[in-house]
Amino acid sequence: MIANISFSQQKKEQSLFEKEIKIHSDPFIREKHFYKAQSFFLQKEWDSTLVYSAKQLSQSVKDSKLRDYCHFFRAYSFNKIKLFEEAKKEFAKISSDFKFYTRVNIYLGEIALELSEFQKAIDYFTRIEKLDVNDYGLIGVKKSGVEHNLGICYLHLKQYDKAESYLLQSIEAPEIKTDTLKLIRFYGGMAISNYEQYKDQLAIGYFLKAYQLSKYTDDYTIRQNTALNMAVVEENRKKFSDALRYRKEYEKWTDSLNNQNKIWEVAQIEKEFAIKEKQKEVSLLQAENKAKIAERNGLFYSAIALLVLLVTAVFFYKEKVKVTKIITTQKEDLDALNATKDQILSILSHDLRSSIIALKYSNRLLSDELNPKKLDNVNNLLDQNSTMVNSLYNLLDNLLHWALSQTKQSYFEITSLHLFPITEQVVYNYLPLMKEKNITFTNKVLKSDMILADQESLKIVLRNLVDNAIKFSEQEGAISLYTENNDHGYCDLIVEDTGAGMTEVTRLELLKDSVLLAKKEHEDVIGTGLGLQLCKTMIKKNQGKFSIDSTLGKGTKMIVSLPKALNNG
Known part of the structure; x- marks a missing residue:
């Protein structure tokens, strides 16, 4: 028996959709129950989402948009926990002007596909198919996914020409070329379509491609199904040694899945045992508490006194920590200011000393030149002195502005x-x-x-x-x-x-x-x-x-x- 390979919605697309849901439902978060329902919805805690959305609906909800979001949260949660009939009922209560009504049709189509209601699924998916190409981006849905679902529906209805047409259209999308899971899904659908039409050569090629690609996934179920398909194909071709090899691989992945299930079951048993043990401890503590009521009443006032003392100690400790932080911050600021001061003083002491020595030397030369009245040399020395004085003035002016900027006084x-x-x-x-x-x-x-x-x-x-x-x-x-x-x-x-x-x-x-x-x-x-x-x-x-x-x-x-x-x- 050939195994059909199915896939859930892409996580990335789903995450983007959930962000959009949050943005557009945020205006209603002042409603206490709705706020909790939205929070649990985003945390994927479906049972809690159902509880609080029901509480919100139990109140008088006048806003139609708020009602739509509550019904959507409930329908989405029922769908996630595989209660498809309840999900259909909640989706049916959503008005057609709901912001994400197009997604409602998609989910109804997926539910119909899960329930093997293939003609209903086709009706829903065909509505989405008629959308403009640009509209797909606005609703966060890939057209290739809709085309693939239509192909699967027609495949189950044995309308192979339509099935293969839609499957081939779905594989043309650019993002499919690098998506291993979607390629396996495509090859699996094409293989089943050709196999049921007795086009064995074409079918075997697709089965083999799906099997080879499955080696690059960590999904045990996919590996199990592709190995089983190859085993069935080889048995029908009388290649029993190859069929046996694929059967062994199938059993290996089956054992892996069983081990996972056993681990989960053991974890559940341990959890239940821990709960029972905890319940016993609670019962024992309750009995001990009854015996200690009298003693506790006697210590009540002492506990209050100790609590007051503890609060006082904590208060003074926090005040001490606060003062210590202030002192530490002030010390760091003071160290930084001292470092800046030392830096400026070091530079100024060097450069002012150099400039003053140069002026002193220049003035001595000026004095020597004045005696023999060498006026040309005197003018040159005066120009040099003027330049040095201007430089010193600029230095002091910059120093003033620097100090003002560092002390935030300007x-x-x-x-x-x-x-x-x-x-x-x-x-x-x-x-x-x-x-x-x-x-x-x-x-x-x-x-x-x-x-x-x-x-x-x-x-x-x-x-x-x-x-x-x-x-x-x-x-x-x-x-x-x-x-x-x-x-x-x-x-x-x-x-x-x-x-x-x-x-x-x-x-x-x-x-x-x-x-x-x-x-x-x-x-x-x-x-x-x-x-x-x-x-x-x-x-x-x-x-x-x-x-x-x-x-x-x-x-x-x-x-x-x-x-x-x-x-x-």
Whole structure:
């Protein structure tokens, strides 16, 4: 006897459907019984789902949608526990305007197929078959599954042409090609159809394909059925040695299934025994409790006193833990602040000392040059002193802003800003410095560019980037300021120079998100790296991004990406 191979609905599709059920039934979760029914439904506890959906229906339910969901939960649960007649009754109570009414027809078709009511099943599946291709995706159903079920129905009705037509249609779906279980189901259906029509060669080919594919599954039932089919086929072909081999394999999988059933039965017996033993213990405890009632009454007030004492102890313990956590947090914050302070003091002590020594030496040279009135040398020394003083001023200014940002004392407000006037205002103060080094400057920032940022912190970022571009540019160099809009959500502000550039190692070090301040490679330029660290802090605070594009000896691009305002093109 040839064994028919059947499969349940796909777990992935079922999971998606259950998520949809939850989303659309959530408006009714304020109903206490319905909320529990929905929860148990999603947990696949069908008995509890039936209990609480019945309780909800026992009340006066005026909302038709709520009634539909209750009947659907009940019908679905009855279907899962194989009470098909009860499931049919509940499905029949669901109105046709129910959100998932198409699924109702599918389940009724599957129930009719289980009950061997093949013509009824065909009626239900044909309704689904008439849907548009796009509608299948909306209801979470695969068309190939409906076509396969129709093929099985016609196969049982011995309408082999229709059966094979639908089975062949079902296998054309792209997802079937990689689904082992669905391929076995297809080959099994085609094999039975051809075998019953005495097309033995075709049938045997399909039986063999189903058998070979079953080796890649962990389903004992499928392996058992495909092995049995091959045994029957080989017996009919008088190939008894092959038939015996398949019979032995069939018996092996039968034994495996029996072992599983025995394990389950033993587990059930152990469970029942444990329940009986527990019941005995409960009865014994009840008897002991009756004997101890008098003693318990005497200890009642002592227990209350102990409970009060315990609650008090727990309260003070929790307060102690809370205070300890606060102290630990404050200590960690203090350690972080001390580390930052030590770091800044270490850098400043070195760089301020170096700058002051340089000023001291320069002033001595200035004094020596004044005596013989070498005015050209005096002017050069004054220019150098002015540069060093400006650098020290920028250092102290950055230090102030750094301290304010670290202690959260600075005013900060993100607003919609026109970028062009801010760049013009910042760059204006640096034009004399550019003129001293004969640096060509261009501002190509679009006047239409608008960004979301805090104005003062943006100015700090621009001042530091422009100042760095001037420092590292040679005589007759060029600096340009422009924007790019490659990202829909961000506007890129770029400060580009033709200066010294940097190595890839230095570029990556400067981009690291570290508490350590980056040092400059060029020792002839006064700097601590505090300005660049401050820039990264301010850009991050403005919800922006920072990047560097540089080649040693060819120049550098400092790229600040800031969120666009809504009305920015």
